[in-house]
Amino acid sequence: MDEKTEELRDLFLDVTEEDTVTERQEETPGSLTDERSVEERLTAVIERMQGAYEFDTDWSTEEYRRLVRGFFEENDELAAEFDADEDELFRARMDLHLLREADEEFPFELRELRERLEADESPEEVAAAYDVDEATVRRARRVQRAREEARTANDRYRDEFEELVADGDLSNRLARDAREDGLKEATEGMENDIEM
Template sequence: MDEKTEELRDLFLDVAEEETVTERQEETPGSLTDERPVEERLTTVIERMRTAYEFDTDWSVEEYRRLVRGFFEEGTDGLAAAFGVDEDELFRARMDLHLLREEDAAFPFELRELRERLADGATPGDVAAAFDVDQSTVRRARRVQRAREEARTANDRYRDEFEELVADGDLSNQLARDAREDGLQEATEGMENDIEM
C-alpha cells in the first residue's frame, strides 16, 4: 500500500464502526448461456400458432421446439429418425409451424390448379385421377397449400420469429464460448509451462 492509500484506510477506519472496508456483492453475475428466455419465447410463438390454426399433429410444445431448432440448425434430413416418427408425420408437424422448404411445393401439377378444382367441388379422388397421382400426393399438396396460405396471410411472421429466436440462441452460445475462451486466454497469458518430456 502506498502512503495515500494508508491514509485513506486509516481515515475510513476512524469514521466507520466496522473493521472491514469491503462490500459484499449482492447481485449474482449474469450468464450468456441462459437459454430459458429463448425457450419461453419459442413456446409463446408455438402456442399462438396453435390457438390461431388447426394443427394436424398432437406433438408437445417441447417436441415442436426441438423441431424448430432442428429445422434451422440442421435442416430436415434425418429429423424424422431423430424424433422416432415417419417422414409423413414430420412433414405434417412442419406444416403446422409453416416450416416449408422450397421442394415441398414440387408436384406434377400447380397448387393453383389444385385449389381451383377443389373450389369447383372436385373431391381429392377426382383431383388424383385428373392429375394421374395417388390420393396421398393430393393430401400432401393440400397441406402445403394450406400452410402457404396461412403463412402468406401472416406475412411469414411465425417462421421469421422462429428463425430469429434460433439465431439469437446460437449467438448467445457463441458469445458465451468466446467469453470463456477469452477469459481462459487472459488467465493463462504469460504463464510458463514447465513440462518435462
C-alpha cells in the same frame, strides 16, 4: 488501510450507524447465454400458433421446439431423432409453417389444386386428373394451406423462430468465444514444464 481510508471508514460508520462498510452483492452475475429465455420465447410463439390455427399433429411443446431448432440447423435426420415417420414430421412442420422449397414441388400448380378443391372436386378426382395418388394431393393441400396461413401472417411465425434460433446460436458462440478468449488470456505467457 492507510490513514485517509480509516478516517473515511470511521466517518461512514458514525453517519450511518452501521457495523460494516461493505454490502453483499445480491444479484448473481449475468450470463452471455440465456437459453431458458430462448426456450420460453419459442414456447410462446408455438402456443400463439396453436391458438390461431388447427394443428394436424398432437406433439408436445418440447417436441415442437426441437423441431424448430432442427429445421433451422438443417438436421436431415429429424425423423429418426423424433422416432416419427416422414409424413408425421411433414405435418408437424406444416403446423409451424416451416416450409422448404422442395415441399412445393408438385406436377401441378398449388393454385390450380385449390381452385379444383374449392369447386368441390374430390381428392380422388383431382388425383385422377393429375395422374398422381391421393397421398400426393393431400400433401399438396397441406402445403397450400400452410403457405396461405404463413402468407396471411406475413411469415411472422417463421421469422420469429429463425430469429430466436439464430440468437440462441449467436449467444452460445459468443459465450464459447468469451471462454476461449478468457482462457487464452489467463494462460498467456505461462511456461509449460513438461518432461518427456
